[in-house]
Amino acid sequence: MNFTSSRTLGACPPRRELRRVLCTGLALALALPLAAQAQTAAYPAKPVKVIVAFTAGGTTDLLARSVSQKLSEKLGQPFVIENRPGGGGNIGTESVVRAAPDGYTLIVNSVGPISVNQSLYKKLAYDPLKDLVPIVQIADVPNVLVVHPSVPANSFDEFLAYAKTRPANFNYGSTGVGTSSHLSSFMLMQNLGVDALHIPYKGANALNDLLAGRLQFMFATIPSVVSQIHAGKLKALAVSSSQPSRALPKVPAVASRIPGFEAGSWFGFFAPKGISPEIVQLLNKEVNAILPQLNDQMVREGADPVGGSPEQFARMTQREFVKWQKIVKDSGASVD
Structure with a gap:
C-alpha cells in the first residue's frame, strides 16, 4: 500500500487523530525549552531586588553591595539592595522564601540564617535548606x-x-x-x-x-x-x-593550638525555590566572573572570595548545618 505523509515538523496528517495528539505533544515539548531559553535570554528585563537580612554597613551588606553593583553593570539592570533586618536574619530570609521564584527577588545570606537558625529557633516557619536555592558562594569570612x-x-x-x-x-x-x-x-x-x-x-x-x-x-x-x-x-x-x-x-x-577548630562565616546568593535553573546558571556564571575583579578589595576588607557551582554551595550549606546543629545543642542556646 502506498500513501504519502507530511514530514514537516509540527504538521499533523489529516484524519489521523492519534498522530494529531502525538504531533501536538511533540510541538509542546519543543516549545517549553524554547520558552525557558527566551525567559533566560531576556533576564533581567527589570530591576532585581537583593535582600540583605541584616542592617546596612555590616559584612553581609558590604559584600552584597559590591557584587550587586558589578551585576548591575554587567547585566544592564539595577540590582537594588534592600535591608530587612530582624530576628537573627529570619525576617529578611522568610520574605525571600515567600517571594515569587522569578529571579527578581534574591538574597545574599550567611551561615546564621541558612545553617544555624533552624537548630536555634524553636518556631521557624520554613526550612532554608529546602525553601531556598543556592546560587553561588561569594566569600568565606573568618x-x-x-x-x-x-x-x-x-x-x-x-x-x-x-x-x-x-x-x-x-x-x-x-x-x-x-x-x-x-x-x-x-x-x-x-x-x-x-x-x-x-x-x-x-x-x-x-x-x-x-x-x-x-x-x-x-x-x-x-x-x-x-x-x-x-x-x-x-x-x-x-x-x-x-x-x-x-x-x-x-x-x-x-x-x-586547638586542632580542628573552625568557626568562620560565609556568604552567598540564594533564590526562592522554583526559580528557573537557567537563571540560576546565568547568575552563577556572572558572579564567578565578577569575583576575580573584586579580589583585591575583598581581601583588603577581610573576605576570601570563593565562587564555585550551585551544587558545591548546596553541599557546603548542608555540611555546615550538621556541624552547627551539634554546637548549638552543646551550647544550650535557644530562641523562642
Missing part, C-alpha cells in the same frame, strides 16, 4: 578574636594563659545569641574548660562596648573590625578559619 588593648595579652598563647587564670567575671560579647560570633567564643571557652560570661548584643553594639573596654574579648568578622585593628584600637590574636586569613596573614589560626 572571625577574628579581638581584645581591648587593656587586656594583658599580645599573642594567642598569652590569651590562652590569661583566660585560664581569670576570675568569674571574665566576659565576652557577641552580635546575638546563636550567632557565629557567640558560638565561636563558646567553642573556644569549651575547649579551654573556662566558664566565661556571654553578653549578647544586637549587631554593632557589642563592638562599641569592646572598644570602650566594657568587654574583654569577642569574635567578630574581619571586615567589621579590620580598620580598628589597623588603627591599634583592638588587638587581633587569632582567626577562626583553619588557616590564617589573607587579610591578616600574621595572625595565627586558633586551629594552630
